[in-house]
Amino acid sequence: xxxxxxxxxxxxxxxxxxxxxxxxxxxxxxxxxxxxxxxxxxxxxxxxxxxxxxxxxxxxxxxxxxxxxxxxxxxxxxxxxxxxxxxxxxxxxxxxxxxxxxxxxxxxxxxxxxxxxxxxxxxxxxxxxxxxxxxxxxxxxxxxxxxxxxxxxxxxxxxxxxxxxxxxxxxxxxxxxxxxxxxxxxxxxxxxxxxxxxxxxxxxxxxxxxxxxxxxxxxxxxxxxxxxxxxxxxxxxxxxxxxxxxxxxxxxxxxxxxxxxxxxxxxxxxxxxxxxxxxxxxxxxxxxxxxxxxxxxxxxxxxxxxxxxxxxxxxxxxxxxxxxxxxxxxxxxxxxxxxxxxxxxxxxxxxxxxxxxxxxxxxxxxxxxxxxxxxxxxxxxx
Ligand code: PMP
Numbered sequence: 473x474x475x476x477x478x479x480x481x482x483x484x485x486x487x488x489x490x491x492x493x494x495x496x497x498x499x500x501x502x503x504x505x506x507x508x509x510x511x512x513x514x515x516x517x518x519x520x521x522x523x524x525x526x527x528x529x530x531x532x533x534x535x536x537x538x539x540x541x542x543x544x545x546x547x548x549x550x551x552x553x554x555x556x557x558x559x560x561x562x563x564x565x566x567x568x569x570x571x572x573x574x575x576x577x578x579x580x581x582x583x584x585x586x587x588x589x590x591x592x593x594x595x596x597x598x599x600x601x602x603x604x605x606x607x608x609x610x611x612x613x614x615x616x617x618x619x620x621x622x623x624x625x626x627x628x629x630x631x632x633x634x635x636x637x638x639x640x641x642x643x644x645x646x647x648x649x650x651x652x653x654x655x656x657x658x659x660x661x662x663x664x665x666x667x668x669x670x671x672x673x674x675x676x677x678x679x680x681x682x683x684x685x686x687x688x689x690x691x692x693x694x695x696x697x698x699x700x701x702x703x704x705x706x707x708x709x710x711x712x713x714x715x716x717x718x719x720x721x722x723x724x725x726x727x728x729x730x731x732x733x734x735x736x737x738x739x740x741x742x743x744x745x746x747x748x749x750x751x752x753x754x755x756x757x758x759x760x761x762x763x764x765x766x767x768x769x770x771x772x773x774x775x776x777x778x779x780x781x782x783x784x785x786x787x788x789x790x791x792x793x794x795x796x797x798x799x800x801x802x803x804x805x806x807x808x809x810x811x812x813x814x815x816x817x818x819x820x821x822x823x824x825x826x827x828x829x830x831x832x833x834x835x836x837x838x839x840x841x842x843x844x845x846x847x848x849x850x851x852x853x854x
Contacts, residue, residue, distance in 0.1 A: 521751065529744060637679065675726065
């Protein structure tokens with residue numbers, strides 16, 4: 473980027489390191505296994521609700537509080553509507569949560585400095601948007617190394633911090649944590665008190681983007697843990713990545729904090745069509761239970777087949793798998809697949825550069841993928 477343009481950026485924009493989303497190719501037809509979308513369509517009830525909402529009322533702003541959607545979510549998960557916040561994808565909800573709950577202020581940095589400004593903690597291998605949000609809001613953070621087998625040691629989080637965020641299951645590894653371990657962190661952060669800094673009580677955010685595919689949800693525990701915020705999305709389990717709806721469930725005080733962020737930014741992040749479609753999706757549990765069961769069955773079949781071919785496959789509780797070719801580097805394996813019309817996701821990061829994350833597609837798509845894996849494991853591409 474030329475200096476001429478940089479001249480107009482303030483120091484905040486100059487210091488950002490934006491997230492780079494997975495490719496959405498427009499030119500060529502790929503077997504697309506790179507962004508963890510659901511391979512099955514949304515429920516017909518969703519389309520019906522969106523079509524119904526696409527009328528004259530579009531001239532009016534949507535309900536800023538997403539009242540009906542929140543009521544539907546509350547009824548579905550057995551919570552109260554004031555324990556629910558809806559946003560424009562869970563990315564937006566997470567961005568608000570970082571800004572609202574983690575200690576902010578870098579030493580010598582810009583803006584107000586929180587009294588404690590201890591670093592927020594998250595795993596070194598995790599959703600790569602987290603450090604970006606931290607950068608946006610001047611939240612100091614520390615990456616806590618996962619073990620050699622990529623599992624998370626919850627005891628590493630039982631220490632003073634500015635707050636904790638952990639996805640369950642983790643991404644891109646797919647490894648889940650037992651609810652009890654996350655609750656131990658929640659209790660530690662709730663009880664935590666430092667006489668010197670007078671810091672007390674910190675928030676734990678559990679990102680449940682993929683929990684429907686096999687991890688224990690912490691939703692039953694939000695009443696007992698007022699510092700626990702769970703974050704959810706319709707992009708994966710709801711087959712609605714294109715609608716952009718995510719939500720958080722937690723204590724009403726946390727939800728109020730998110731509302732304060734939203735209303736300092738954009739009062740209407742969830743449009744009329746999205747509110748209608750999302751509510752219909754949440755209500756159609758029978759349809760989505762069946763879709764989720766199919767994805768899980770395919771994942772388990774593919775995991776067994778790849779393991780038999782000699783690939784390393786981490787045990788996944790998500791709608792993707794994290795795999796290592798027996799001989800090729802991650803970059804080589806990525807290119808082999810891409811040349812053959814299959815898109816996976818490669819993260820050129822420390823410790824995971826030899827792995828690819830592969831989203832679970834339909835059975836037919838995964839058979840195409842498995843055929844190519846079989847060829848490359850047998851050395852046909854050499
Ligand atoms: N959390 C995790 C762990 C994710 O992988 C993703 C998807 N990239 C998200 C949140 C965001 O999903 P969305 O904004 O589509 O709700």
